[in-house]
Structures are given as structure tokens and as C-alpha cells.
Amino acid sequence: MESKTADWFSFEWFTPAKLQSFDWANPLWFYAMIAIPLIFILRWLIVNQFSQKLPVALTKKDLRSDPITYLRFIPPVFFVISLMLIMTSLARPQTTNEQVEQWSEGIDIVLNIDISESMQIMDFLPNRLEAAKEVARNFVSGRFQDRIGLVIFSGDALPSCPLTTDYGLLYELIEDIDFDKIESRGTAIGNAITSGINFLRESTSESKVMILLSDGDNTAGNVDPITAANLANAYNIKMYVIAIGREGKVPFGTDFFGRPRMVENTFDESTLREIAQIGNGKFYRVSDKEALVQVFDEIDRLEKAEIKETRYKDTTDFYFVYLKWAAVFLLLWLLTKSTFVTNVLTD
Numbered sequence: 001m002e003s004k005t006a007d008w009f010s011f012e013w014f015t016p017a018k019l020q021s022f023d024w025a026n027p028l029w030f031y032a033m034i035a036i037p038l039i040f041i042l043r044w045l046i047v048n049q050f051s052q053k054l055p056v057a058l059t060k061k062d063l064r065s066d067p068i069t070y071l072r073f074i075p076p077v078f079f080v081i082s083l084m085l086i087m088t089s090l091a092r093p094q095t096t097n098e099q100v101e102q103w104s105e106g107i108d109i110v111l112n113i114d115i116s117e118s119m120q121i122m123d124f125l126p127n128r129l130e131a132a133k134e135v136a137r138n139f140v141s142g143r144f145q146d147r148i149g150l151v152i153f154s155g156d157a158l159p160s161c162p163l164t165t166d167y168g169l170l171y172e173l174i175e176d177i178d179f180d181k182i183e184s185r186g187t188a189i190g191n192a193i194t195s196g197i198n199f200l201r202e203s204t205s206e207s208k209v210m211i212l213l214s215d216g217d218n219t220a221g222n223v224d225p226i227t228a229a230n231l232a233n234a235y236n237i238k239m240y241v242i243a244i245g246r247e248g249k250v251p252f253g254t255d256f257f258g259r260p261r262m263v264e265n266t267f268d269e270s271t272l273r274e275i276a277q278i279g280n281g282k283f284y285r286v287s288d289k290e291a292l293v294q295v296f297d298e299i300d301r302l303e304k305a306e307i308k309e310t311r312y313k314d315t316t317d318f319y320f321v322y323l324k325w326a327a328v329f330l331l332l333w334l335l336t337k338s339t340f341v342t343n344v345l346t347d
Helices: 016-020 035-050 067-090 128-141 167-175 189-200 225-234 270-278 289-302 319-337
Strands: 093-104 108-114 147-153 157-164 208-214 237-244 248-254 260-265 282-286 307-317
Touching (some): 225 270, 237 270, 237 289
Parallel strands (some): 108 208, 208 237, 237 282
Antiparallel strands (some): 093 307, 147 157
């Protein structure tokens, strides 16, 4: 504290900005300052009432006021200032630097996102894939200390990002997803699940989660989706399966005149439901972007790790600064009260 109060002899300690920057541990001492003028008023009344008075007859022309008589107020002023500074130091001015350290045990999550050709259907605006990407980015930005991995798939699966807490990198990778990342066409759901398992199988986290987002049936790959789901269950991986898209007539591209071209869309969700059931998770069917947002919000709530925090407070006291100033004014009072200043005659 000595290094911080070495420059105590500075009027900066009395500026409004400096005083407002302090935390006051005992602010009630400021109310005690009200008693100071009351004490002096009471003393003046007592002295004026009981002190001996010597009647002196003077003519009016002999009565005059000399400015030097006001010097008698200097010692009491020094004494009052000293008392106020003592009370300021008793109020304990201090600054507190609080640091908060947050941590959680964390959850390991793998996002499996379908980029097959049917994800270009525009029943979600601008299309299914872009809607899924936006919601996935928002999901990632809302996590805290969870490791998240990314797998994309169409006719094959492409592990795009291993488990990481670098959410900035993951955000960019999701942003860069497009239909040209995988050349082979189709929907290899089984391959996607096994790629996610490869990320999660060596995880030591108490909670391991895979989110599978797809709009179609398994039409490609060399791994059966149900077999892959059973393997995920063996590794205690919880499966959340989101089936995205509407059935019936849906817009897909445009015709020669720029009008939306309507195509028939069918959907067999039985396999996806079974995957979620085997994975002890939940199955969701969403037909618009708002529903997709709600699903990710629900998963976000269901898979939240408890966040713990430790607070550290570094408190520095500055009462010693004002105590030093009080000592200065107290010495000035003692010096002036012992000189002619105190003995200047009153009117």
C-alpha cells in the first residue's frame, strides 16, 4: 500500500472524481460530521453565556472593525478540517478489484449436418442448409466451455472439426459449409454417425451428445444407421435427431421464367425415430425455421452443464492518506493555537 500512498501529499485525493471512485466500508462516519458544527455552536453559546464581560465605554467614533481580528478563526478551522479528515479515514475509503473465474465440467457435442442435394429445397428460406447453418451457429455461440465437433455428410461423411472449444474457428467452419464439400451424392446417415462416434468414443466427459440433422432417408454409405446408433449407445452417446423439411409440394429451384419449381417431397422418418430411441435422446420433426430454432433452444436447455464460479477480491485501503492529512492539519492547529493568532481580541 505504501507505493500507492507515496504521493499522498496531493490535492487529487480531494477531487469529486477521486472520492466517487472509492468504495466506503463504513460510510456512516460521514453522518457523524454533522455533529462537528453543532459542537462548535454549542460551545459558542456556552462561552457567550457564562464568560465574564468587561463593560467598556467607548464613543461611536472609536468603534472600528480590524480585519486582523478574523485571524482568530484560523485555528478552529484547522481543527475542524482535521476532525473531518479523521472521520473520512474512519469511513475506510478503498478500491476493490473483483475477478470472477468460471468453469464447468463441460459437455462433448458433435453436430452432424446433412448437405445432400435435397437440402437445397427452399421450404426454409433461403434453403434448408442455410437455415440449419444459421441455427447451428447460434447454438455454438451460446455454449460455455463445451467441446463441440462438426461432421457434414451427403453420399459420404466428412469429419470437418474435432472436438474443440475454439468457437470462433467452429463458427467459421459452419459458415463455410456448402454443397460442394462432398462430391458423392446421397444421404449416408450411418457413416455420419460413425464419424461422430470417432470424435466421442475417447471422450472422458460425463455427458456425450450427438445432434443429427437430416432431411432424408439413408441412401448411401456402407454403414447401416441402426447399427451405428447401437454402437453410439454402447459408448453412452445421447442422440438428438432432427428431421427437417415439409412433405408434399415444396419449392426447389426455378423454372425458365424464374418462377419457383415445385417438386414432390416424401419423407420416411421411421429410421430417424428409431435412431433417437436407441440413443436415449429425442426425435424432432420441424417444418419451418422457427420450429428449428425452438428445437435447438430446447437441446441447449437440456444439455447445459452446471457453471461454477469463484470470486477473488483484491481490496486496497486508502484511509492512511486522509489520516496523514488529518495529522498535518492537527499540527497546524497546535502551532497556531499557541501563537498570537489565538489571542487576537474579539469584537
